[in-house]
Amino acid sequence: MSALLEVRDLVKEYPVRRGLLRREIGSVKAVNGVSLTLERGRTLGLVGETGCGKSTVGRCLVRLVEPTSGAVYLDGENLTEMSGRDLRAARRRIQLVFQDPYASLDPRQSVGAIIAEPLHLHHLERGNEQARIANLLDLVGLSQSVRDQYPHELSGGQRQRVGIARALALEPEVIVLDEPVSALDVSIQAGVLNLLEELQQRLDLAYLFISHDLSVVRHVSHEVAVMYLGRIVERVDADRLYSSPKHPYTKAMLSAVPVPDPRIERSRQRIVLEGDLPSPLDLPGGCAFRSRCWKQTDRCAIGPSLIDEQGHAVACHHPELE
């Protein structure tokens, strides 16, 4: 049986233009051969730092961004080759929730109209719309009274719930969550994370959870993929990633996350990486991480491929031992 969602060798290149005539002088590979699978009812965390291409992956999945090459299969059907009615139908099944609940809701529409918009676009629930809106508000834990309110009247947490209700309106099977709690205060963030988990259990949803926050990803994910400069460098179930990371980059990143306990913090060994992320315009050949890696050798001049051993995939010539 094939997975609900399968991404194969996804590549997204952006042209780089210079000068008065905007001549193309090269290209940047924001996503450079990413493959993923996601099963029904499961959460795959996609983590990485600014500019690693994780959001571009999410956008390619819903074809908000057209991938340069590669394929996205939803239940065995290739989304990247669809158009017209087929694409429209497939889009109902895969929805996106954005990071910024302040920017992703139309300020001139009421909450009710925002949630109903996908229904209109897909000609659904005609005559039954009000009941469906009421039901969606219930589902995301908002009171019925917000239906006639406007986004500016809501708190950040309420707004993000509206964004989730809008994504749920079409009863999707997959939701791409792009930094869904990053803009929220911690006391509000917990409520949204709990809601996402409840919804997953009730509706058997599959989540691609994109985030830079490793603690949040740890909490929500069954499996985690780590991205660095357009590639996946490590992929494994969440518990193993956190207990025994294999890629030096994952190890450094995990060691840098502060833990809210002063005693643990005092005893931790932090790996402080030297230097900055190399410019994607001017990547070192071979392993992209080698310019900052303390384990790098001559072998790293040839890029390692992602090799799966007993369900723990890593792209490194000198992985840590499990």
Add this chain to the structure above:
Amino acid sequence: MSIASDGALLQVEGLSVTFRSRDGDINALRDVSFGMAAGESLGVVGESGSGKSLTSAAIMGLLPANAVVSGSIRFMGRELLGAKESELRDLRGRRMSIISQNALTALNPVHTVGAQIIEAIRVHDDRPSRRELRDRALALLDLVGIPQPSSRIDNYPHEFSGGMRQRALIAMSVANEPDLIIADEPTTALDVTVQAQILDVLARIQERTRSSLMLITHDLGVVAGVADRVVVMYSGSIAEQADVDDLFHQTAHPYTRGLLACLPRLDARDRSTSLYRIPGFQPSPSDRPDGCTFHPRCDVAKPGLCDVDAPLLIEVGAGHIARCHLAVRHHPRPDGSDQ
């Protein structure tokens, strides 16, 4: 009540900030008191709107003109509230300095990084020669961990990455070796590996210059690693204040407990437990509830008490205070460890 540290560098007493508006007065900061000793690291924690950044603005004398301030801020024995602007200007940058959150907008895009660091030095010391100034700027860039400073000093801010800009800003802030460094969310917009680099730089500077650090943040993890003492703010007041170990392990205020319980943790064992959720949200300063400002969100609030009487700060342990009717005294730690 406040905790005066011996040899206090900074003593804030009963600090209140009110904004006059057409719809009435907004009490943004209410009766905030705390002290800082020389060389100490104080974490100030709170969510957006808790008043933590306003506290630092009041100390730096950088409040907007429509703010009405009362109370007292004594810094190195001098009263800052009501002091002349010329006096404050002399202190700012030389004795106390601030590292702000947004390094992109804090740097001037039309001057080189080096020129801006040199300016920060010259404001307080115009004696050194151009050669000396440049050498000092290079040494500062080296101190904050910019690789090959001599090839970077003449770069413009846009040629720096986010982490490097934040470092350049730190270099400017510490140019005159201030006694107090206020860092207002210095790592919030940065990736976690860059955050680790910046916190490392701050620790190194503090070790070298013996300055005190006031770290304002919403991140309890960062506080746990950096602070000696912590002030937790909620809705314009101090909710709890304690040594870092007491705050995390003898937590006295239900809000602090809630904040800790709602954090997803890297060292959690599995994903099966759902997170604690603090219901509702922080009230707006113009519409605070009666009694304890936290009571509508509190899971142990007592009707008839917490919704009626505003609690005072009570002492629950050595150097540990909490603004809660229900806070109980914990036992001292005889050996300096817990319990």
